[in-house]
Amino acid sequence: MTIQEQMSAELNSAVPAARSTTDLLDEADRYSFAFLDELSKRAIRRAILSAVAVPGYQVPFASRDMPVARGWGSGGLQITLGIVGPDDVVKVIDQGDDAGVNAANLRRLIQRTTGVTTTLDRREATIVQSRHRIPEEGMPDGQVLVLQVPVPEALRGIERRQSELRRMHAEADYSRMWVALYEDYVRHGAITKSTGYPVLVNGRYVMQTSPIPRWDVPRLHHHEGLALFGAGREKRIYAVPPFTDVVPLTFEDIPFEVERIPGAVCVRCGSTESYLSEIPQQDSPSRWVCSDTDWCDRRTAGQS
Amino acid sequence: MGYAAVKGGLDAILAAEDLVARMRVDDASPWVSEEQLIGRLRLAVDRVQGEGGLASAELAARAIRQAEGDLIEASLLVRSYRSTLPRLGYTVPTPTSEMEAVRRIVPAFREPPGRQLLGRTLDYTERLVDFRDEAAARAALGEPPATPQEIPADSRPGGASAEHALTQPRLAELLAARGLLADRRVEGDPDPVDVTRDPVTTPAPRSARLSVLARGETGALVNLWYQGVMGDRRGAEDITLGEVRVGKLPVTVRHPRTGGPVRVGSVQVTEVEAMSNLNRPDENTAVFDIGYGLVLGHNERKAIAMAVLDIAMHRDRARTGLEQNVIATCDGTDASGFLEHLKLPHYVTFGSQLERKEAMRR
Numbered sequence: 312m313t314i315q316e317q318m319s320a321e322l323n324s325a326v327p328a329a330r331s332t333t334d335l336l337d338e339a340d341r342y343s344f345a346f347l348d349e350l351s352k353r354a355i356r357r358a359i360l361s362a363v364a365v366p367g368y369q370v371p372f373a374s375r376d377m378p379v380a381r382g383w384g385s386g387g388l389q390i391t392l393g394i395v396g397p398d399d400v401v402k403v404i405d406q407g408d409d410a411g412v413n414a415a416n417l418r419r420l421i422q423r424t425t426g427v428t429t430t431l432d433r434r435e436a437t438i439v440q441s442r443h444r445i446p447e448e449g450m451p452d453g454q455v456l457v458l459q460v461p462v463p464e465a466l467r468g469i470e471r472r473q474s475e476l477r478r479m480h481a482e483a484d485y486s487r488m489w490v491a492l493y494e495d496y497v498r499h500g501a502i503t504k505s506t507g508y509p510v511l512v513n514g515r516y517v518m519q520t521s522p523i524p525r526w527d528v529p530r531l532h533h534h535e536g537l538a539l540f541g542a543g544r545e546k547r548i549y550a551v552p553p554f555t556d557v558v559p560l561t562f563e564d565i566p567f568e569v570e571r572i573p574g575a576v577c578v579r580c581g582s583t584e585s586y587l588s589e590i591p592q593q594d595s596p597s598r599w600v601c602s603d604t605d606w607c608d609r610r611t612a613g614q615s
Numbered sequence: 616m617g618y619a620a621v622k623g624g625l626d627a628i629l630a631a632e633d634l635v636a637r638m639r640v641d642d643a644s645p646w647v648s649e650e651q652l653i654g655r656l657r658l659a660v661d662r663v664q665g666e667g668g669l670a671s672a673e674l675a676a677r678a679i680r681q682a683e684g685d686l687i688e689a690s691l692l693v694r695s696y697r698s699t700l701p702r703l704g705y706t707v708p709t710p711t712s713e714m715e716a717v718r719r720i721v722p723a724f725r726e727p728p729g730r731q732l733l734g735r736t737l738d739y740t741e742r743l744v745d746f747r748d749e750a751a752a753r754a755a756l757g758e759p760p761a762t763p764q765e766i767p768a769d770s771r772p773g774g775a776s777a778e779h780a781l782t783q784p785r786l787a788e789l790l791a792a793r794g795l796l797a798d799r800r801v802e803g804d805p806d807p808v809d810v811t812r813d814p815v816t817t818p819a820p821r822s823a824r825l826s827v828l829a830r831g832e833t834g835a836l837v838n839l840w841y842q843g844v845m846g847d848r849r850g851a852e853d854i855t856l857g858e859v860r861v862g863k864l865p866v867t868v869r870h871p872r873t874g875g876p877v878r879v880g881s882v883q884v885t886e887v888e889a890m891s892n893l894n895r896p897d898e899n900t901a902v903f904d905i906g907y908g909l910v911l912g913h914n915e916r917k918a919i920a921m922a923v924l925d926i927a928m929h930r931d932r933a934r935t936g937l938e939q940n941v942i943a944t945c946d947g948t949d950a951s952g953f954l955e956h957l958k959l960p961h962y963v964t965f966g967s968q969l970e971r972k973e974a975m976r977r
Binding site: 342343346347348349350351354371372373374375376377378379380381382383385405406407408410411412413415416419442443444461471472473474477499500501503504505506507522523524525526544546568570571572586588589602 | 625627628691692694695697698699700701702810811812813814815816817818933936939943948949950951952953954955956959960961962963964966967968969970971973974975
């Protein structure tokens with residue numbers, strides 16, 4: 312049984328099948344479609360529109376308190392609930408994995424408060440909410456990718472004052488960021504920034520990439536789908552519209568590097584061309600599996 | 616792979632949820648009613664109303680029971696419920712002089728205008744664990760004493776009438792009349808910022824600061840105040856409390872047709888005015904300035920911390936970034952939620968960090 316089949320079975324047994332909005336309201340007449348009241352959803356959508364209009368700019372929005380703890384995807388959840396309609400099909404992943412606890416939790420919440428269909432198959436989804444990963448194939452069909460963001464400010468490592476950060480972004484004064492990257496390289500022989508690598512969006516704003524691994528960063532460049540970033544605790548929404556320039560900050564003579572582990576191969580599908588997660592072994596070399604379980608499942612099914 | 620195992624997520628979550636519900640509902644002890652929680656654990660209920668930002672003792676009590684007594688978790692439940700409610704309107708501003716005070720102390724004077732009303736407070740009780748059982752505790756009560764309303768008016772200092780207790784004069788007015796109070800009126804912040812509908816960025820209008828503090832976590836505010844006492848941050852020193860008041864305030868809205876004010880209920884609040892002895896070279900040292908605290912329910916600790924932080928932020932201006940520090944860190948659900956998110960899987964990000972360490976050696 313593939314992961315996907317197992318998960319499908321779990322979903323079908325544990326969660327009632329998709330119901331209409333009316334049914335849901337009958338059952339829990341305190342809550343409206345997609346949990347939030349309509350005015351709040353409109354406020355979120357207005358922030359999203361601003362974010363799309365100014366790629367990479369962090370739009371402040373009055374983040375609502377969600378029925379998940381802050382820092383557990385409340386920003387991504389507000390975006391998904393703000394844009395989801397009854398006909399949408401939603402996929403939720405954490406670390407690339409549909410079965411992660413955070414993903415399972417949020418998927419169930421979205422399903423219960425909207426009645427929409429959920430899926431594990433990226434190809435069927437119209438909205439993919441994700442923590443820490445872009446699906447391995449990106450979003451080639453132009454679906455919406457919603458990324459959960461813990462810390463939206465790319466410059467926070469070099470500056471903490473909000474007023475100064477606003478000035479730096481407003482004037483595109485990123486000189487201290489360049490100095491920080493240079494010093495990092497000189498001290499360590501490599502740019503040590505791992506996930507959430509800073510990028511320049513549309514030639515204008517420096518943006519924090521979620522934290523997705525560096526592996527995923529080049530795939531944001533001219534990404535086919537709309538990428539929306541939600542930071543609930545910090546009350547910011549930002550966006551990378553489809554086919555926008557997204558360029559990682561690096562120097563002409565120091566190429567941007569994605570993660571590479573020599574010799575690592577997925578033990579399930581044999582992939583060497585995907586982002587792999589390490590499974591340390593007690594007495595033998597580590598094993599590796601694809602972080603995107605849906606992609607891995609489909610490859611495994613196709614090969615067997 | 617533990618909690619993100621191939622067949623983990625949903626099964627594990629459902630099992631954990633079932634365990635929680637089972638243990639909570641199935642416990643051998645009697646079910647705790649909302650009435651009991653409100654009556655017997657009123658300060659916990661008040662704290663959750665304040666930090667949850669919703670004046671409903673019944674909802675707070677339900678949340679406390681569901682959260683098994685974890686008050687920050689209970690506040691999160693209240694707040695998330697609040698997110699489902701549309702914002703339909705705003706109440707008419709109510710002068711807090713209309714408060715029906717059940718407690719009022721003025722530490723600044725022995726006999727202030729109005730009166731000192733100790734009321735229901737644990738401040739002066741012996742902090743000894745009470746080992747009596749219920750029957751013994753009830754038996755020890757004796758006859759109830761006369762209520763304040765039954766005390767003859769002329770037996771009180773200043774001869775204040777019983778009606779006077781309802782609308783107390785406040786110390787700030789006295790100081791202002793004597794020209795000893797800094798004028799803090801500002802242009803440009805006419806209506807209170809609704810921090811649940813407009814995101815707060817610093818520097819923030821005072822009304823936004825006060826709203827954030829009013830929803831802040833009690834322990835966080837106390838710690839932020841204490842940092843100003845024991846740490847290297849200034850502005851919280853030399854404070855004298857002018858007012859500490861607990862009581863009910865009327866809630867008034869405009870009638871949708873007539874436009875006239877209609878009283879629709881009341882909320883219990885704690886109000887504090889903290890006087891700061893201005894002493895910096897750039898301040899008018901001939902007067903006092905006042906920090907203000909107002910929180911839902913009976914929560915004096917929080918209201919005092921709020922008032923002191925209000926004046927400390929004002930005096931700090933942008934010197935040390937105190938404002939951003941307070942505004943950005945005092946929310947209990949934000950801080951606790953983000954702390955607990957560290958328990959979520961982080962293997963993609965951690966793997967990437969490992970790879971960079973390896974890369975430095977290559």
